[in-house]
Amino acid sequence: xxxxxxxxxxxxxxxxxxxxxxxxxxxxxxxxxxxxxxxxxxxxxxxxxxxxxxxxxxxxxxxxxxxxxxxxxxxxxxxxxxxxxxxxxxxxxxxxxxxxxxxxxxxxxxxxxxxxxxxxxxxxxxxxxxxxxxxxxxxxxxxxxxxxxxxxxxxxxxxxxxxxxxxxxxxxxxxxxxxxxxxxxxxxxxxxxxxxxxxxxxxxxxxxxxxxxxxxxxxxxxxxxxx
Amino acid sequence: xxxxxxxxxxxxxxxxxxxxxxxxxxxxxxxxxxxxxxxxxxxxxxxxxxxxxxxxxxxxxxxxxxxxxxxxxxxxxxxxxxxxxxxxxxxxxxxxxxxxxxxxxxxxxxxxxxxxxxxxxxxxxxxxxxxxxxxxxxxxxxxxxxxxxxxxxxxxxxxxxxxxxxxxxxxxxxxxxxxxxxxxxxxxxxxxxxxxxxxxxxxxxxxxxxxxxxxxxxxxxxxxxxx
DNA sequence: ACCTGAACACCGTTCAAGT
DNA sequence: ACCTGAACACCGTTCAAGT
Numbered sequence: 001x002x003x004x005x006x007x008x009x010x011x012x013x014x015x016x017x018x019x020x021x022x023x024x025x026x027x028x029x030x031x032x033x034x035x036x037x038x039x040x041x042x043x044x045x046x047x048x049x050x051x052x053x054x055x056x057x058x059x060x061x062x063x064x065x066x067x068x069x070x071x072x073x074x075x076x077x078x079x080x081x082x083x084x085x086x087x088x089x090x091x092x093x094x095x096x097x098x099x100x101x102x103x104x105x106x107x108x109x110x111x112x113x114x115x116x117x118x119x120x121x122x123x124x125x126x127x128x129x130x131x132x133x134x135x136x137x138x139x140x141x142x143x144x145x146x147x148x149x150x151x152x153x154x155x156x157x158x159x160x161x162x163x164x165x166x167x168x169x170x171x172x173x174x175x176x177x178x179x180x181x182x183x184x185x186x187x188x189x190x191x192x193x194x195x196x197x198x199x200x201x202x203x204x205x206x207x208x209x210x211x212x213x214x215x216x217x218x219x220x221x222x223x224x225x226x227x
Numbered sequence: 228x229x230x231x232x233x234x235x236x237x238x239x240x241x242x243x244x245x246x247x248x249x250x251x252x253x254x255x256x257x258x259x260x261x262x263x264x265x266x267x268x269x270x271x272x273x274x275x276x277x278x279x280x281x282x283x284x285x286x287x288x289x290x291x292x293x294x295x296x297x298x299x300x301x302x303x304x305x306x307x308x309x310x311x312x313x314x315x316x317x318x319x320x321x322x323x324x325x326x327x328x329x330x331x332x333x334x335x336x337x338x339x340x341x342x343x344x345x346x347x348x349x350x351x352x353x354x355x356x357x358x359x360x361x362x363x364x365x366x367x368x369x370x371x372x373x374x375x376x377x378x379x380x381x382x383x384x385x386x387x388x389x390x391x392x393x394x395x396x397x398x399x400x401x402x403x404x405x406x407x408x409x410x411x412x413x414x415x416x417x418x419x420x421x422x423x424x425x426x427x428x429x430x431x432x433x434x435x436x437x438x439x440x441x442x443x444x445x446x447x448x449x450x451x452x453x454x
Numbered sequence: 455a456c457c458t459g460a461a462c463a464c465c466g467t468t469c470a471a472g473t
Numbered sequence: 474a475c476c477t478g479a480a481c482a483c484c485g486t487t488c489a490a491g492t
Contacts, residue, residue, distance in 0.1 A: 024456085047485065058485075060457050068485065069397050118345050118388070121395065121402050123409040128418055135420035145420075149427035154385070154440055157392075161345070161384045168348065170296050175348045182350040191355055193362035193372075200376035212451065213381055220447030224439065251475085274466065285466075287476050295466065 026064045028054060030074045037075055038110030042119075045112065047071070076116050077124025082106045085133040092141045097214060099133060100159050104210070107163035114163035131156075141218075144227020151221045158213060166206050253291045255281060257301045264302055265337030269346075272339065274298070303343050304351025309333045312360040319368045324441060326360060327386050331437070334390035341390035358383075368445075371454020378448045385440060393433050 022028055032053045037045040047068055051058040065071045083106050087098035107114040131152055138148040168175040180202045188195040204212075249255055259280045264272040274295055278285040292298045310333050314325035334341040358379055365375040395402040407429045415422040431439075 046483085048483080057458060059459080059487085062486075063456060073397075115346060118391070119342060119395070120397070121392070121406050123406050128409075128413065128421060132418045132420050135424055139420065145424045146427040148420075149424040150431065150436060150439060151443075153428075153436075154443065157388045158381070158384065161388055164345070165348070165384075168346070170300075170347070179348050179350050182355075186355065191359045193359050193366065193375075194355060197362055197372045197376040200373040201380075204377065209377060209380075212377060212453070216378075216381065216444065216447030216451050218447070219450050220443030220445070223446050223450075224443050226439070273464085275464080284477060286468085286478080289467075290475060 022054070024054060024056065024060060024064065026074070029061055029064055029071070030078050033071055033075045034078050037079075037112050037116065041110070041112035042115045043112075045072075045075070072116055073120055073122075073124065076113075076120050076122055077126045079106060079109070079113055080122065080124070080126035080130060082109075083126065083130055085130060092137055093214075093218065096134070096137050096141075096155075096218070097211070099130070099137070100155065100214065101207075101210075103130065103156075104159050104163045107160065108167050111167050111169065114160060114167050117160045118164050138221075141222070143221060144225055146227050147221065147225045150226075151217075154221075155214075155217055158217060159210075162206065162210055162213070249281075251281060251283065251287060251291065253301070256288055256291055256298070257305050260298055260302045261305050264339050264343065268337070268339035269342045270339075272299075272302070299343055300347055300349075300351065303340075303347055303349055304353045306333060306336070306340055307349065307351065307353035307357060309336075310353065310357055312357060319364055320441075320445065323361070323364050323368075323382075323445070324438070326357070326364070327382065327441065328434075328437075330357065330383075331386050331390045334387065335394050338394050338396065341387060341394050344387045345391050365448075368449070370448060371452055373454050374448065374452045377453075378444075381448075382441075382444055385444060386437075389433065389437055389440070 029050060033045055033050045036049050036053060040049070047061055048058045050071070051061055061071075065074070080103075083099070084102040085099050087095045087102075089095045089098055107117055134152045134155065135145075135148050138151055139145075143151060165176065170178065183194065183198050183201050186194050186198065194201070256277060260272055260277045263276050263280060267276070274288055275285045277298070278288055288298075292301070307330075309329075310326070311329040312326050314322045314329075316322045316325055334344055361379045361382065362372075362375050365378055366372075370378060392403065397405065410421065410425050410428050413421050413425065421428070
């Protein structure tokens with residue numbers, strides 16, 4: 001008896017390009033979708049492409065996934081599994097920074113991931129694990145629970161937005177580079193302050209600005225405790 | 228001679244529902260698109276719908292607009308024309324808050340506007356006007372130019388994200404309400420800190436949190452001046 | 455229970471042809 | 474210069490039918 005179920009055989013026999021066709025499953029679908037998201041961006045991740053990658057038709061996915069929206073949420077949480085929350089650095093600032101840098105670097109693994117994180121309120125198990133860890137670090141920094149709850153929201157919002165800004169491109173051009181060109185073209189008469197600030201508006205590497213912003217947020221949070 | 232150009236007549240004669248069909252123009256297209264965006268959200272704003280609203284075919288729009296991406300950027304800037312930057316309140320904090328509240332309320336005029344602002348780096352004339360004003364307010368608050376440049380970025384990022392979070396819905400359900408349900412279901416053993424913070428994580432009206440976050444940002448900025 | 459093909463109601467964009 | 478119809482290469486989702 002090679003298999004108890006006659007249909008099972010298909011999973012073994014079905015091939016594409018000589019490789020065995022893996023059985024469909026929620027996990028397989030989410031994995032394939034994440035790969036496509038990293039490669040083709042948020043708009044490029046379609047149910048039809050995911051289905052094609054798994055050697056099946058788009059309708060088959062609906063057995064495992066309710067809608068594209070649900071798939072997007074699953075993909076986001078799957079990606080967040082790679083966030084390293086284990087930093088044991090002594091200083092709580094360094095710990096916070098290490099965890100957030102891991103989060104940002106995960107979101108920057110491809111175009112679309114950060115955009116997905118911005119347009120979806122993350123609430124899967126890996127998002128919860130990250131939130132739990134950030135709450136813990138703020139607790140060690142003697143931030144009360146009520147303040148920490150709002151602070152985590154603010155910090156994650158910022159980190160996500162940074163990652164999105166950094167990976168954003170429109171029409172294949174780097175979006176920040178386009179902004180830079182607009183700023184350079186501003187007239188001193190119409191927008192004197194932008195003109196005066198045109199250097200710092202464009203300057204600073206991603207991580208420089210990230211570090212500064214983290215100090216701003218942390219400083220502001222510590223001095224605005226609600227508890 | 229009723230008209231110098233025989234084709235001109237079409238604009239006068241062409242009607243739909245008894246109303247005169249307005250001539251196509253960049254402005255008309257952007258205006259129609261903004262209306263649809265406010266009603267149907269970002270994904271609902273399609274070139275084909277805009278064309279239909281203007282009683283023409285989708286291909287006609289390409290005479291005035293390069294792509295959907297360009298149209299989106301134009302629509303965002305058109306919406307930002309409604310931002311009131313004229314506050315003359317005495318306290319610079321109150322001034323900053325008034326301008327940002329106007330910005331957020333504009334983005335909350337419908338679903339999709341805030342989402343659009345998050346996914347597009349705003350660089351049109353109305354975005355520049357807003358940035359100019361914020362730089363001015365920070366200057367009055369004695370923030371140096373270099374710090375102000377980064378600070379405006381941070382503040383706008385936050386305000387935009389708040390508006391997006393607040394107007395976001397997935398599958399017709401309020402997205403924040405969904406999150407609230409997830410938090411309520413969290414186990415005290417697996418995620419003790421989230422469990423402990425479940426009240427404040429959900430609590431606070433939009434404007435309460437907005438006010439707090441603004442104090443955090445401003446406090447942090449004032450104590451982290453780079454100049 | 456799982457998978458499929460066909461169909462429906464949409465998309466953005468291009469291109470050749472018209473006025 | 475402006476506008477159009479037809480066509481191309483895509484979408485998400487549903488439904489009836491298959492194993």
